[in-house]
Structures are given as structure tokens and as C-alpha cells.
Amino acid sequence: MKLLRHGPVGQEKPALVDAQGRIRDLSPVIDDITAETLRPAALAALRAVDPASLPLVEAPGRIGVPFRGPGKFLCVGLNYSDHAAETGAEVPAEPVLFNKWSRPSGANDPIVLPQGSVKTDWEVELGVVIGSKARYVSKGDALSHVAGYCVINDVSEREYQLERGGTWDKGKGCDTFGPVGPWLVTADEIADPQNLAMWLEVNGKRYQDGSSRTMIFDVATLVHYISRFTTLYPGDIISTGTPPGVGLGQKPPVYLKPGDTVRLGIEGLGEQCQRVLAWDAAQLD
Template identity: 60%
Template sequence: MKLLRYGPAGREKPGIMDANGQIRDLSGVVADISGDVLSPAGLERIAGTDPESLPVVDGKPRLGPCVGAMQKILCIGLNYSDHAAETGATPPTEPIVFTKQLNALCGPNDDVEKPRGSQALDWEVELAVIIGSRAKYVSEADAMDHVAGFAVMNDVSERDFQTQRQGQWTKGKSHDTFGPLGPWLVTKDEVADPHALGMWLDVNGERRQTGNTSTLIFDVPHVVSYLSQFMTLMPGDVISTGTPPGVGMGMKPPRYLNVGDVMTLGIDGLGEQRQTVVEARA
């Protein structure tokens, strides 16, 4: 299933994409794409509903982030061997974990703000893992039982804020609009192998990133299990698993985003995003 949220920011409704690519309204079935709706029982309930019986959503509404009411956005740094190489970093021996604050979350086609004082705004196409049921001290063997599905995320980053301003990475990762998520959550039953997905990102029509989840250093079960040793993962939590090579920081010389630039990005089977860079709003 392809589950989504549509409508004005902060007032999104739940939806599902039917076999013809038409959005159907799920409001009569679930309140939102969040919480227990993402559990095996919740997804089974949606799967038992015939999309053709649901109201058609007319036009092309704004798509919001495909998951609502989450508690955490967790991210894994330097998790692609070829990306680590381009940045000159030694591949990590265990996952590098940082957070992206919830205010960063936005729809897949919303504008991305360039923060005041930003000189190094960067792009990162990433595979996002959506947690479906509570996970604490889970094994790698059981980790996928706690995953609802997958989505595209752009881990937008301000590199100077991230690396030159001391402290941890969070302040370079958490500006408003730094977390476009969607267009939809693809349930795991429709993703044959999350470790064999092509991914790409263009800036102004020029290819910048080309990669494949096959070069992940730490795969999805490992990451879910690892995180669950340090914190309880809750339904709706998002794990952004890292980016392949081609980020602006890794170019020689580095190339960064400016107001008016357009990013388009996607992952095989998970859909595409499009964002325009704008000046930060108060």
C-alpha cells in the first residue's frame, strides 16, 4: 500500500493511492497515518478496505509528510561506504546517530528554506524507515517485525552550522523544512528488498547523487536493532538511514544550494520529491 497525508499544513487528512494513481480519502477508516494505525493490525485494517469504495480526492492537493504525530526523527551519518570515501571520512565501526528536530518535517514538495546566515546548504537523498510497533531491545532477526514501511527523505543540511559551529550536528540538521518526507509511505510488503533500491537527486536538472542502498554500511535490521538498545522506538518514528555520494560538501570545490534552486529526488518504488529553495521566513 501507498499511504499518504494530504491537505494544508497542519490539517492533513489520511489517504491511500489506488491502483490507478488516484488519491482516495481514508478519513472514514483511520484518523491519521500515525501511531497504532502503523501497527500490523492497523495496516491489516486498511488493507482490508477496498480503495474503490473510498471517496476520490479531486485535483492535485498538497501532500504533507507521509507520517503524522511521530515522536522522533533519528538519522544515521556516513552510512554509505562510497559517501564516506567522498568526504574523506573513515567508515564508522558502529552507526553514527544524530537527531533532526520535529519542526524540520515538511511535505515532499514544500519549499525548503535557506536559513539566515547560511553559506553551505546541502542536499541528501535518503531511505527513511518508518517504525510500526514499539521496539525496545529487539534483535536484528526480529527488527523488521517492527517496521511499517519506507519512504523518501531529503536530509537537508547546513554544513557550516553542522561542522563549524561546535557541538553536535543537530543545529545543522533541524531548521524548518529540513526534513521533506514522502510522497507516501510504502508498506514493507511492497518493497522486495530495501537493500537493492536505486536512488538519485538532481539540482536544477543536473544529476548530483546516484546511489543504491546496496552500499549501506549498516543495513536496516542492524540500524533498528542498534537504536532500540539505546531508546524505545515508537510507532511513527522515522529513521533516515544515510545518503549515497554526490553531496555538495563532497565536491571539489564544494557546491551548495542558493535561493531559487530546485531539488528533485527519488528512490525506486518509493516515489519522487521536488523542492524549491526560498529565503527563510520568520
């Protein structure tokens, strides 16, 4: 299934995408898509619903985060060897973990530059959404805890991340720095999460053109590894790293500026499109 939510912020309605690519209203079946909806039994109940029995959504408008109430927003750094090389970093011996403090935003919601930012960057990433509690899980069992996958733009302010001391988190957690969606594609529809093409363009120029095949630590390894440091619960999101082509790696570096348009996508998981706004041009709640 491809699950989504549409409508104004705070008023989103649940929906799914049928086999013909049409959006169907899930409101007759559930009030909303939440972390609880991602549990195996709840997803099985949704799969039993005939999409043809659901009303069509002709004009969905804004596409929100695919489910309400995301939990932890966990990220993996330097998880592609060629991306590590372009940033001048060594390939890590173990996964590099950090957090996004920001709430996830909709796939096409704007990216708002922090006040005074001059080094805001882009990163297309495969998102992994947890569907059942995972604590000290084996690698062989890890994927059974995954509800589904989605596109994430791990927007990053490089000055804050690398030049301001402390952890990476302060460069990763600014408001609007985590577009998620447009859909959550359930795990049964993704035959191999390690064989997905991924790309990103800024103002029509393609900068990233990679594949999840080149991850250093695959999805199963990441779920297994992270579950040894924190218990994962339904609705937790893991952003698994980015292939090469980020702005920091360009010669000279290229960063986002007001008026830019960022488009990105992952095979089978849909596309995002964000307009970049200056802080004083934005209305944030």
C-alpha cells in the same frame, strides 16, 4: 499500501494510492493517518478495505507528511562508504547517530535557508518508519517492527554541522530540513529495502545516483542497534544515510541558494520536489 495525507498544513486528509496510481480518500474509514495507524493491527484493517470503494481525489493539492504526529526523528551518518570517502571521513566501525530537531515537512514543501546560511546541502535517504515498539530487538526480528519506508531529504547546513563546534545536530535540525514522503509505503510492498535505486537532482543536474545496496549498516542492523540505546515507538523515523554526490563532496563544493529546485526519489517510494527559499522570503508558522 501507499499511504499519504493531502491538504493545507494542519488540515491534511488521509488517503491512499490505488493499484492504478490514483489517490483515494480514506476519510470514510479513518479520521487521519497517525502513529497509531502504523501498528500492525491497524494496517491490517486498512488492507482489508477495497480501494475501489473509496472516493477518488481529483486534485489533492499539497502533499503533507504521510502520517500525523511523528515521534523521534533519528538519523544515521556516513552509512555509505563512498559518501564517507567524498567527505574525507573514515568508515565508521559502528553506526553514527544524530537527531533532527525539526518537524518533518511535506515532500514538496519549500526548503528555507537559515539566516546567513551559505553551506546548505542535500542528501537523499531511505526513511524507515517504526510500527511497533522495539527495545533490544535482535537483528533477525528487527524488520518485523518496521511499518514502512519513505523518501527523506536530510537537508544539512555544513557550516553549522562541521565548523561551529558541538554535535552534528545543529546543522541538521533547522526548520524545513526534513522533507518526508510523498507516501509511506508499507513494508509488505518492499521486497528488499537493500535493493532500491535512489537519486537527487538540483536544477536538473543529477548529483546523486546510488542504491541502498551500498549501505554499510543495513536497515535490520540499524533497527537492532538503535533499539539498544533508545526504545523505538510507532511513528519514530530513522533516516538511514546517503550515497555519494552531496554538495560538500563536489570539486569545488556546491551548495543550495535561493531559487534552486531540488528533485529526488527512491525506487518504489515516490519523488519529492522542493523550491529553495531565502529566510526573508519564507512564511513559517
